[in-house]
Amino acid sequence: MHIGIAGAGLLGRLLAFQLARAGHSVEVFDPAPGPQAPTGGVYAAGWTAAGMLSPTAELESADENVFALGLRSLELWPTIxxxxxxxxxxxxxxxxxxxxxxxxxxxxxxVDLLLHKAPAGHAPQLLQAATLKDLEPDLHGVAHAWLLPHEGQIHTMQAMLALAHAASAAGARWHWGSTVDRLRPGEIHTAQSVLAFDCVFDVRGTGARPPANTSDPYAGYTPRVRGVRGEIIWLHAPHVALQRPIRLLHPRHRVYLVPREGGHIVIGASEIESEDRSPISLRSMVELLAAAHSIIPELAEARVVHTETNLRPALPDNLPHVEQEAGLVRINGLFRHGWLIAPALVEQTLQNLT
Ligand SMILES: Cc1cc2nc3c(=O)[nH]c(=O)nc-3n(C[C@H](O)[C@H](O)[C@H](O)COP(=O)(O)OP(=O)(O)OC[C@H]3O[C@@H](n4cnc5c(N)ncnc54)[C@H](O)[C@@H]3O)c2cc1C
Known part of the structure; x- marks a missing residue:
């Protein structure tokens, strides 16, 4: 099949890779200047994500379907x-x-909510202080700890690049600097042209929102997609040896720390109902860093090397949605679970397509 994909974010790259590898002729459209990591402007949320693959922890706000997609994706990521x-x-x-x-x-x-929602074998396991010390010797001052044994993490920036690279190697063609204004079954409309395909995918994330006051059902995604602001901080802390992602449960804010190779730790993330993409606020910076420092005092000497703000694409129920008709598939609403669920969601969607 000749496939058109609008959006080269996480979903667009994964679809391009899977479809090109399966022998389809794939073309991808995105306003980004190229496949590389962005240096500014508006770009895919996939670049900014911390890359936690946390089906159980996400059950606090997600449903059983997200959990199941997360578990399946954890199986799929190593092969991908x-x-x-x-x-x-x-x-x-x-x-x-x-x-x-x-x-x-x-x-x-x-923890009670997770114990209630998580299936047997996935519930949080209470840790004794000595076990915690063995697992993460650099943590201090923590009174209560639970292990979620099946969770993981992925380096999102490396994965975004590698997916584009592998999709290209499998034959996918990219139209960078190309904004898709409208999709119809079998058609992608850009400012320059209308292109025909056997099937088109709308995976534009927050860019799929229809312009205000349009009644054109193909102008964008309904129900309305919105962006949810998230801010992250990158620390360089080679003297801190974290082995796994950590979430601090706090009455006012949720804070996580995700170790990355090269001595980096990604600290995130705010979740603010706003489409403001401006730089991180002082308040978020103070809250996130203070919380991180409270569990790893050695972070005091870490260097703040990068901060970033982006918008998570979300639908009104904060759950993922796939809409399918002949010649057109729309996937959106991956919200804060994109990396967790994308492989399984793509697998399911492509199975339904065939
Ligand atoms: C701060 C933060 C932390 C996160 N942490 C995690 C995490 O730890 N774990 C996890 O699982 N998820 C996390 N996420 C969520 C995850 O990043 C998203 O769910 C995921 O990126 C959504 O994928 P997507 O392909 O739908 O959208 P995106 O990745 O946003 O890609 C959309 C693409 O569409 C393109 N586009 C937009 N408009 C148009 C147009 N008109 N024409 C053509 N192309 C267009 C954009 O340029 C972009 O490339 C996080 C997100 C943020 C912001």
Whole structure:
């Protein structure tokens, strides 16, 4: 089949890779100047994501379908990564939920919810202090800790590059600097032309929102997609040896730390109902860093090397949606779970297509 894909973010690259590899003729359209990591402007949320693959922890706000897609994706990622041809950091060493003594109430609520929602074998496991010390010797001052043994992490920037590289190697063609204004079954409309395909995919994330006051059903995604602001901070802390992603359960903010190769730690992320893409606020910076420092005091000497803001594409129920008709597939609403669920969602969608 001749396939057109609008959007070269996480979903666009994964679809391009899978479809080109399956022998289809694939063309991808995106306003970005190229496949490389962005240096500014508006770009895919996929670049900014911390890359936590946390089906159980995400059950706090997601449903059983996201959990199941997450588990399946955890099975799929190693095979995908192994066939990309470029290195991508991927680990499955579990993740930790932590709480300070005074925050036990907030932590208890989350842990009880996860105990209730997670299937047997995936529930949080309470850790004794000695076990925690063995797992993560650099953590200090933590009163309560739980292990989520099946969770993982992926280096999102490496994966974005590697997916584009592998899709190109499989024959996918890219139209960079190309904004898609409208999609119809079998058609992609750009400012320059209308192109015909056997099937088109709309995976434009927040860019899929229809212009205001249009009644054209093909102008954009309904129900309305919105962007949810997220801010992250990159630290360089080669003297801190974290082995796995960590979430601090706190009454006011959710904070996570994700170690990355090269001595980096990604600290995230705010979740703000706003489409403001401006740089990180002082408040978010202070809250995120103070929380991180409270569990790893050695971070005091870390260097803040990068901060970033982006928008998570979300639908009103904050759940992923796939809409399919002959010649047109729309996938959107991956919200804060994109890396967690994308491989399984793409697998399911392509199975339904055939
Ligand atoms: C701060 C932050 C932290 C996150 N952390 C995690 C995490 O730890 N784990 C996890 O699983 N998920 C995480 N996510 C969520 C994840 O990044 C998203 O769910 C995922 O990127 C959504 O994928 P997508 O392909 O739908 O959209 P995107 O990755 O945003 O890609 C959309 C693409 O469409 C393109 N586009 C837009 N408009 C047009 C147009 N008109 N024509 C053509 N192309 C267009 C854009 O340029 C972009 O390339 C995080 C997100 C953020 C912002």
């Amino acid at each position: 990564v192994a066939s990309l041809g470029l290195p991508v950091e991927l680990h499955r060493r579990g993740s930790l939920l932590l709480a300070h003594r005074g925050d036990q109430g907030a932590a208890r609520r989350v």
